[in-house]
Amino acid sequence: MITSKVADNVYMVDTVALGRPGSVAAYVLKGSKVALVDCGYATSSGTVLEGLRELGITPSEVDYVVPTHVHLDHAGGAGELIRHMPRAKVIAQERGVPHLVDPTRLIQSATSVFGEATIDAYGRPTGIDKERILAVGEELHVDLGGLSFTALHAPGHAPHQISIYVGERKVLIAADAVGAVYPSVPVVMPVTPPPSLDPEQLGRTTDRLAQLDAETLLAPHFGVRTDVRHVLEETKKKTREWIATVRPLRQSGSSLDDVAAALRKQVSEESGVSEKDFPTYADVSIRISAMGILHFLEKNQ
Numbered sequence: 001m002i003t004s005k006v007a008d009n010v011y012m013v014d015t016v017a018l019g020r021p022g023s024v025a026a027y028v029l030k031g032s033k034v035a036l037v038d039c040g041y042a043t044s045s046g047t048v049l050e051g052l053r054e055l056g057i058t059p060s061e062v063d064y065v066v067p068t069h070v071h072l073d074h075a076g077g078a079g080e081l082i083r084h085m086p087r088a089k090v091i092a093q094e095r096g097v098p099h100l101v102d103p104t105r106l107i108q109s110a111t112s113v114f115g116e117a118t119i120d121a122y123g124r125p126t127g128i129d130k131e132r133i134l135a136v137g138e139e140l141h142v143d144l145g146g147l148s149f150t151a152l153h154a155p156g157h158a159p160h161q162i163s164i165y166v167g168e169r170k171v172l173i174a175a176d177a178v179g180a181v182y183p184s185v186p187v188v189m190p191v192t193p194p195p196s197l198d199p200e201q202l203g204r205t206t207d208r209l210a211q212l213d214a215e216t217l218l219a220p221h222f223g224v225r226t227d228v229r230h231v232l233e234e235t236k237k238k239t240r241e242w243i244a245t246v247r248p249l250r251q252s253g254s255s256l257d258d259v260a261a262a263l264r265k266q267v268s269e270e271s272g273v274s275e276k277d278f279p280t281y282a283d284v285s286i287r288i289s290a291m292g293i294l295h296f297l298e299k300n301q
């Protein structure tokens, strides 16, 4: 089973990113209409369709595909998925729309960050017809019949991010407005990839999301949490702490490897989990977050 029930009519799909369970989640909201929130990598599309099948949903029954932001682990599969979903509209933040329509620059930028081989493994997104996209500015409410959700602009991790709030269930699908929360590493790890980390905005976003009084938090990386305020506050706090760790290292000319090693050590000490027991995806995520913080400090010295 790659799906599980989170609340009435709310389900999680493990996209088994790059063959690894427990690293990238998508979520399904099922009223009389169906919404898929997040898509996983392009190479995870088959798994996401399998997850929907497991939930008894055929692709033609999906009404909305909602990539929370255009990063490849969230939106990479959107173009491929909607080829199988004739009536699905794509809901995305307006700043992300141009990248969904023409992902060329996004692919170039991701390739410069991750390298060609990694992008091969993630898969390259295919462009989406503009006519199929509903753009969200600050907020958009969508009625699914028996269930509804609000897409809220949630910048900080990326300017083109939305979080999804399902008011009837008090469920928040935060996207990367929350750090990574792996069950096996009991600390919140900021997810701060280059190029558009904005810690001030991220703090405002986590504060705003905390005011929703959600009782369940669904994290893309990874899973269900009930300590919603704690995770939101820790995301804000740890992001500041990681920047404080990286700043002097950068000033003394440390390499990316050294910076990533320092953050790994910090996570290990705080969590009591040995670095060799970190999930692979967490290791990769820490390194990419180190890159993002270095890039942020470069721009804001």
Ligand SMILES: [Zn+2]
Pocket: 071, 073, 074, 176, 191, 220, 221
């Ligand atoms: Zn992500």
